[in-house]
Amino acid sequence: MNSQLESLAKAIKRKKKKKKRCKVITVSSGKGGVGKTGVSISLAYALSSIFGKKVLLLDCDIGLGNVHVVLNLRPDKSIRSLLNGEKIENVIQSVKGLDVILGFSGIESFIDFESFESADFIYQLEKVFENYDYVVIDNAAGLNKQTVSFSRIADSTYIVTTPEPTALTDAYAFVKSMYKLYDYSSFKVIINMCASKREGYKTYERLRDSAKTFLGLNLPLVGILPFSERVKECLLKKKLILESYPSDPYSLEIKRIVQLEVGEIIKEDLKEGFISRLLGFLK
Ligand SMILES: Nc1ncnc2c1ncn2[C@@H]1O[C@H](COP(=O)(O)OP(=O)(O)O)[C@@H](O)[C@H]1O
Numbered sequence: 001m002n003s004q005l006e007s008l009a010k011a012i013k014r015k016k017k018k019k020k021r022c023k024v025i026t027v028s029s030g031k032g033g034v035g036k037t038g039v040s041i042s043l044a045y046a047l048s049s050i051f052g053k054k055v056l057l058l059d060c061d062i063g064l065g066n067v068h069v070v071l072n073l074r075p076d077k078s079i080r081s082l083l084n085g086e087k088i089e090n091v092i093q094s095v096k097g098l099d100v101i102l103g104f105s106g107i108e109s110f111i112d113f114e115s116f117e118s119a120d121f122i123y124q125l126e127k128v129f130e131n132y133d134y135v136v137i138d139n140a141a142g143l144n145k146q147t148v149s150f151s152r153i154a155d156s157t158y159i160v161t162t163p164e165p166t167a168l169t170d171a172y173a174f175v176k177s178m179y180k181l182y183d184y185s186s187f188k189v190i191i192n193m194c195a196s197k198r199e200g201y202k203t204y205e206r207l208r209d210s211a212k213t214f215l216g217l218n219l220p221l222v223g224i225l226p227f228s229e230r231v232k233e234c235l236l237k238k239k240l241i242l243e244s245y246p247s248d249p250y251s252l253e254i255k256r257i258v259q260l261e262v263g264e265i266i267k268e269d270l271k272e273g274f275i276s277r278l279l280g281f282l283k
């Protein structure tokens with residue numbers, strides 16, 4: 001019995017060593033313009049500035065990358081430099097306590113992405129990810145090779161939609177495809193640009209009910225973000241809403257979402273601690 005316990009303890013130790021410490025979150029949507037970039041930057045900033053997590057923000061909205069505009073970063077120092085033999089570590093830029101890797105804009109970027117795949121781009125990234133508590137990926141809208149690749153390695157995918165019917169239909173189509181084609185189901189829903197909590201919840205119910213009825217899938221809601229002129233204002237002024245207006249309802253809801261996210265991690269850690277403690281006790 002003792003030797004069985006010992007080998008179980010060893011196996012758990014090995015698993016713990018192997019286990020990625022980093023949690024990968026992708027922020028995705030069916031339709032563009034629903035607020036993914038704003039949400040990605042806000043989540044990353046809250047994780048780092050409020051919860052003290054080591055965060056990497058990855059702008060993967062290749063072709064329409066705009067994280068650098070909001071964060072005032074050098075656009076030439078981007079994923080693109082990897083194609084010229086630059087080391088991935090040299091592509092990381094630091095701002096406001098966050099590490100950021102930029103995608104790049106321009107039509108040719110879609111062609112370049114093929115080269116990244118052959119250069120085992122995702123494998124390189126995963127190695128860098130190991131240095132962080134969280135990686136937040138600002139994904140492109142819709143389903144393509146790149147969004148699928150990133151979502152499939154993600155621990156959770158935050159689906160952002162607005163109450164607008166087309167955004168909602170496209171969000172459902174994204175969830176359906178990821179689930180049916182890739183058996184991926186770790187979604188969390190954020191409804192953005194809501195006139196009221198009621199409108200946000202009604203929108204969520206439509207998405208939740210379709211997913212339940214047609215896919216048998218549970219879609220948890222994690223946040224209802226209000227429409228806020230301050231989001232636009234901050235974008236124009238290249239400021240972060242959480243920094244400039246920490247008490248704005250948008251900022252408060254972002255903090256709540258992150259609290260939920262971090263709380264889950266704490267729960268998981270406790271579970272592991274409990275098993276280790278149990279083994280120690282039995283020994
Ligand atoms: N909650 C919000 N309230 C008001 N405007 C918003 C909100 N979220 C996003 N926006 C605005 O919508 C536009 C698109 O946002 P963005 O984050 O770039 O979307 P995406 O990355 O999905 O294309 C921006 O002009 C942004 O300021």
Ligand SMILES: [Mg+2]
Nearest residue numbers: 036037061066
């Ligand atoms: Mg964007």
